[in-house]
Amino acid sequence: MSKILVIAEHLDGKLNPSTARAVSAAVAVKSEAVDVLVLSDKVGPLAAEAAKIEGVSHVLTIARVENAHPLAAILAPQIAKAAAGYSHVLAPSTTFGKDVAPRVAALLGVAQVSDVMSVEGSHAFKRPIYAGNAIINVEADPSHAVVATIRTASWPAANSGNNSAPIEALNVEMNLPTHTRFVELKQGKSDRPDLQSANKVVSGGRGVGSKENFEIIYKLADKIGAAVGASRAAVDAGYVPNELQVGQTGKIIAPELYVAIGISGAIQHLTGIKDAGTIVAINKDAEAPIFEIADIGLVGDLFKLIPELEQAIG
């Protein structure tokens, strides 16, 4: 029978919603236990939060001052040690999980399954290749542990509240490397919802035309309580910072509502939004590829249409 270890992702003392999404994937494996591992300098509130996630059997913690920042070289040996006795080690396929999980896999001498979209069996999974233009079924060797990253856009977050999993502190005695040092994290400050986990997202593309013009995207987003995103073209043109980029080379998201404004719809952008619930496209070019996948399309000048939209929303 299998036992699963899910690596928790967190920032500023809060669990990232990607953790509860990875728990959903773990539950889908139908194992005897789903344990969440929290590594931090201050594990208390994070462990308490993880213990509430439905489907979690135990929360394990490793509190060390070296774990204050998520440095793969420092976390991986601790995770590899904690993984003893587990059949699966799962992490969200975010920049955090993508950084640390392969390092854990190599320390365990096992292959990694990246970006799991669905669980087809205890060792069988579906994952995207070629920027999502093909989906493959992958089978991992059952005689080894499975290390996998979970494509967060493919999984709902496990519910939180009706659980109180026991919390256990692990004492991992080992020397950790000193060759890697955290310097700083420059975060784009925003009171808006987080792009990765927002229910609604309004994105602007090159059609918005300038950094100044992007204000109308922010204004519309604020009006409907949405996060703001952008196409790679808008990021490359310097209209918005890179962390707003949606697409294969940016964030892959699955909001309930995605509004693409002045975005033509390059394949790499479409890859990032194809799991969205409803896609709305507003573009002056009726032939733009974005209309091929949009659920609702509106052709016209965005500078005329956005004020009209705001008025109609009321």
Place this chain on the structure above:
Amino acid sequence: MKILVGYKRVVDYNVRIQVKPDGTGVVTDGVKLSANPFDDIALEEALRLREKGVAEEVIVVGIGPADLTAHLRNGLAMGANRAIHVVTSDAVQPLTSARAFLKLVEKEQPGLVILGKQAIDDDANQTGQMLAALWDRPQATFASKVEIADGKATVTREVDAGLEVIEIQLPAVITTDLRLNEPRFIKLPDIMKAKSKPIDTIEFASLGVDAHDQLKTTHYAAPAKRSKGVMVKDAAELVATLKQKGLL
């Protein structure tokens, strides 16, 4: 300092990928192949470090069949000093690739290994991290800025929350993100010059690497298509439709 650069050949990023009707793979016959875009960025970064005097030698490494030579010549034309061709006709998974790189690292003793963060065919995003683990050295993945001084690299990384800066001691592994640089174009005279640059060939089997594949791909499929939607005539109709769906 030597820099090793991973230089993988993949289906060109402009090719629209077709899955074979029998689900045994994607169509690669007659399809244009090019350097993995992230690997071009890795090579460009290595060349810039050499031009700044930080490195003396840039070596491109390819793992693949006999005809990979022409691809490696492109890396030499871009400016690498020499190439290493690990010859195998089998597709190589990331863990095996990392183990093969480790053998080359032990032989060449580079101060830096720069790889693309992922190859745009299998999208695994693993080899650099795995090599760093096996080598027991630092990793700086998804790099958008690299500065080297006093045996250390200060690397800005593109992470979901923004930009993270870390400092790592060399030797180390760096994987590249898109914004790190814009690779140079190859000029005709450089193609001529590349013809006289050395390519070492090493049989994969001679590396003594465990090449047992732990993952088997059993089926390929095209992604589910979204059904075509409706067009609305104006802002009012759009808002009405969204309200009806409970989205506003």
